[in-house]
Amino acid sequence: MTPLGRAQASALGYVLFISVLLNGGLAMGEESKCYGTTSNGYLEGGVKLPANGSNFTPYSSLARMIGRTYVHSSVLSTVVEAYERTAESLPETVFVYGETGFKNGGEFRPHKTHRNGLSVDFMVPIRNKEGKSIPLPTSVLNRWGYDVEFDDVGSTADFSIDYDAIAEHLYQLHKAALRNDIEIWRVIFDPELQPMLASTKRWQYLESNLEFSKRRSWVRHDDHYHVDFEVACDPIP
């Protein structure tokens, strides 16, 4: 290698090193550590959800860049595996994930939970008027999807919630959680829209394996479903 080649190689090494730092990536196999609860806790060694996949995108690349999509390492594996399986079972369906939390957890406004790497918001999968699966439109104008308002069956003038896709996704999330030795503690989704899930083919499984919110929460969960995973966390020291 010429001296110039060495300089280039070390510059490249430096760039790689910096990009690992910026991405907050952990070495392979290293585990995050969570403390406390989703509403009073924090996280060590949080990892970022991927920038995209074959069937999913983040609600905002900018929000991801500034660090609002970190999770516990077991949650990361679970979320990615579930998307992979869903790509096989529903190859034409696209998904959008929402906010998760900061690298070190802690208070995450405007959310009341999302504090220890175990909470993930998934924006609802939707179909347009032609029946095609499209990503939920997210921009600053609708507060990255969180301001989309659906009617009482889950439709807007332009698109409708794809309940089969939600049910399949939740089914794959639960299966992936078990493979990663974690659980799903609860799913928060608008109680008025939940009955629409009952006609999906995964309902029987979901009903007997997942805990759905029964009451309306502080903000209407019609544009996203919030999933709290269950991981053995240490108490706050």
Ligand SMILES: [Zn+2]
């Ligand atoms: Zn949430």
